[in-house]
Amino acid sequence: MTGPRPTPTIDVHAHLLLPEVEEAVAGHPGHAEARSLDARRNGPAALAVNGPMVGERVPRLTDVAVRLAAMDTQGVDVQLVSPSPSHYHYWADPQLAERVCRLANEGTAAHCAKAPDRLSGLGLVPLQHPGLAVELLDHALEQGLKGVEISSHAPGHELSDPSYEPFWSRAEETGAVLLLHPFGCTLDERLDRWYLSNTVGQPTENAVALSHLIFSGALDRHPDLKVIAAHGGGYLPTHIGRSDHAWWARPDARGCAREPSSYLKRLYFDSLVHDPYVLRELVRAAGADRVLLGSDFPFDMGSDDPLGALRSALLSDHAFHAVRGANAAALLLKD
Known part of the structure; x- marks a missing residue:
């Protein structure tokens, strides 16, 4: 794919490990139970x-110099870095x-501050305590x-829960970006072989969470909410x-x-769908201005060559460069 590069190549789905978070939760009641559920x-x-x-990837998840070298190899100019979903707790x-x-x-802000021209970040809010979400978003x-990363649900709370209304309102008011990234699937042991917990579980959770946002009218009440759905939104956009x-x-x-399909054009989706035909369909369904480059850096379920994966979809030049970086630049790089 050739053509002008008016904007940087921006990867909106990249992760960070924060040892200080794990040190803070170690030994607390509930931690062992959560680890047992995950197992x-x-x-x-x-x-x-x-x-x-994960152990082999710790340098890329923690060391800025190693991260930047890997980005250079991939041809990525800027990453939007979010904590590993294992830090939700x-x-x-x-x-x-x-x-x-x-x-x-x-911790995320300190990591990104070491290369501010190449790294932007997302934080966390406690979805299990909706009353704290606005305060922690502001923090x-x-x-x-640029905003925060959230899962597809929290215990006892779907994203359609009315208790999240103040959070959606504050995110809309501030222009905060919300990265919807599931962690764990409530189908539980039905998916405990062949890594179905990820290959089936993640796209299922994306589809369920987005459906709660759409069908509950949350996107009607908050039309300017900036939600990026990881993993291409899972099964929902193509079904x-x-x-x-x-x-x-x-x-x-x-x-x-x-119609629910009309709301796809109010959401954003990363390009990490692992299939060029699915990526083409995602661009058709949501619009070329609503898909952003995503790699899930540096985990094994991600893409080591996100630009190559994007090229394989054989999009038009305009759509290719929109997904490569122009859409994310418009979303993230505004003053």
Whole structure:
């Protein structure tokens, strides 16, 4: 793919490990239970692979110089860095949850400050305590971060929960970016073999969470909310026709003002779908201005060559450069 490069190449899906967060939760009631649930959801074979996989990638997850060298190899100019979803700790009580989020926000900001022209960051908020979400979002923004990363749900709270309304309002008011990135799938042991917990679980959780946002009318009430759905939004964008059919056919599916597919053009999606034909369909369904380059750096379920994956979709030059960086630049690099 040739042509002008008016904007930097921007990867909006890249992660960071923060040892200080794990030190803060170690030994607390609930931590062992959460680890046990994670083990049941993933199964022993996945856990045997995950430890060495993450261990080998610790330098890229913690050392800015190593990160920048890897970005250079990939042809990525700028990363939007978010904490590893393993740092959510949605089991934590209010006091510990606030500490976790403040440490994550400050740690991410400090990491990005070592290369401010190439790294921007997202922090965390405690979805399990909706009453703290606005305060911790403000804290993230005060650190110079672009917004926060959230999971697909928290225990007892779907994203359609009315208790999140103040959070959506504050995010919309401030222009904060929200990266929707699931961690763990509630199908639990049904997915505990062959890494189905990730390959099936992650796109399922994306689809469920986005459906809660759409059908609840949250995007009607907050039309300027800036949500980036990781993993291309999971199954929803390519199977949205079933949601549209339900909206027309059933009165109980009329929680939103318009056809569900119309809301795809109010959301953003990363390009990490692992299939050029799916990526083309995502661009068709959401619009070329709503898809952003994403790699899941540096984990093994990501792409080591996000630009190559984008090229393989054979998009038009305009769409290619929009996804490569122009869309993210418009979203993230405004003064």
